Amino acid sequence: MNREPIPRLPVFGWQSFDGARASSTPCLLSLPGLHYSTSGRAAILLALETLGVGPGDTVLLPSYHCPTMVAPAANLGARVAFYPLDEHGTPQLHWLQQQDLTGVRVLLAAHFFGLPQPMARIRAWCNERRIALIEDCAHALFGRSGDRPIGTWGDVAIASLTKFLPVPEGGCLVVNRGLALPARVPALAACGLGPQLRAAMDIIEVGAVQGRLTGFNGLISGSLGLLRYLRSGGSRFVDTLGGTAEIPAPAAPLSSAERAIDSALAHRRLSAASRWLGRVMPRERIVARRRQHYERLARGLSGHTGLRPLRPHLPADCAPYVFPLWVDQPDPGYVDLRRRMPVFRWDRMWPEVPSLPGDHGRRWSHHVLQLACHQDMSDADIDNFVAALVDLYNL
Numbered sequence: 001m002n003r004e005p006i007p008r009l010p011v012f013g014w015q016s017f018d019g020a021r022a023s024s025t026p027c028l029l030s031l032p033g034l035h036y037s038t039s040g041r042a043a044i045l046l047a048l049e050t051l052g053v054g055p056g057d058t059v060l061l062p063s064y065h066c067p068t069m070v071a072p073a074a075n076l077g078a079r080v081a082f083y084p085l086d087e088h089g090t091p092q093l094h095w096l097q098q099q100d101l102t103g104v105r106v107l108l109a110a111h112f113f114g115l116p117q118p119m120a121r122i123r124a125w126c127n128e129r130r131i132a133l134i135e136d137c138a139h140a141l142f143g144r145s146g147d148r149p150i151g152t153w154g155d156v157a158i159a160s161l162t163k164f165l166p167v168p169e170g171g172c173l174v175v176n177r178g179l180a181l182p183a184r185v186p187a188l189a190a191c192g193l194g195p196q197l198r199a200a201m202d203i204i205e206v207g208a209v210q211g212r213l214t215g216f217n218g219l220i221s222g223s224l225g226l227l228r229y230l231r232s233g234g235s236r237f238v239d240t241l242g243g244t245a246e247i248p249a250p251a252a253p254l255s256s257a258e259r260a261i262d263s264a265l266a267h268r269r270l271s272a273a274s275r276w277l278g279r280v281m282p283r284e285r286i287v288a289r290r291r292q293h294y295e296r297l298a299r300g301l302s303g304h305t306g307l308r309p310l311r312p313h314l315p316a317d318c319a320p321y322v323f324p325l326w327v328d329q330p331d332p333g334y335v336d337l338r339r340r341m342p343v344f345r346w347d348r349m350w351p352e353v354p355s356l357p358g359d360h361g362r363r364w365s366h367h368v369l370q371l372a373c374h375q376d377m378s379d380a381d382i383d384n385f386v387a388a389l390v391d392l393y394n395l
């Protein structure tokens, strides 16, 4: 059944267990050195701690980012500095090497949208300067860059589970190169009974509310809904998925919550239900359906004026997180579109991002819309999405 609104993130249901367990495209969750965390941003914090980053150190970050990529370094007291990106989202290394790199300890590079970046070049650049590399795979749980799986290039790699699996929380870090984790990482605080139950309930409730648990939808959504109403009222996860959560205005300054990181949560173990799904959920379907949706979006959104696919050709050996769409004039239509459709824009920049020569990242923050293309959307969802975008933006 096709329900409105289209879910922004994957949804648990019987379909989650279709297809082959292993994917032909490498998955970060199969790598040695894997540690689960409560989120991608928690994993960045743990990665920085693993690398021993603190006050006096500088962390280099891309000009195109969301605040969750920056907050961990800033909250550890490190200086954050931003580097420009070329038209493919690759760090402009020639610009970086003209800068004073004194105090730079870490460079974070991201596989934006789930499309692999040329990591060999970035790795070599970091090696030459003894700068540690955090490979941000939050958008890229699957893939290969050059001859190696994604997640094996960084000294540490991080990922975000909620973007690929139907879980309310979850991330992971992969520690490569024989680095020792600081004592506290393996000894993350236990996940108490409350968060364990909430996570399990969230997973099942979203599936039932979205009609994906045929035979049990009414029973589950009714009884869990009643339970929540009697106890605390509402699941943030269900709201976020449906797109009813509050959206800050692009021009509004970052709130203290957006700049902060919950250190206790970041040092807590991931709930068993989310870890279990990370282990057992079949992976091939995730890769195959995301690739099909990406290609369908590319076909539907090509050949118009006022909008164009940023990367029309999907590289082999990856599973996209979103489809990046360039829009000439995204406003004022975007805010209303965001309410109706599973679209995101990284317009919440960290305050100190400078205007850098030849940088594409800052322009993307305004013009690039990230369109969901996850495995639990249907072909009809994709077609409705295309129709809404063309209707709004085709000049």
Ligand SMILES: Cc1ncc(COP(=O)(O)O)c(C=O)c1O
Pocket: 039, 040, 041, 042, 066, 068, 069, 110, 136, 138, 139, 159, 160, 161, 162, 170, 171
């Ligand atoms: C590139 C990138 N890195 C890190 C994160 C943080 O991940 P999480 O939302 O799981 O905290 C995000 C979140 O959107 C992201 O897009």
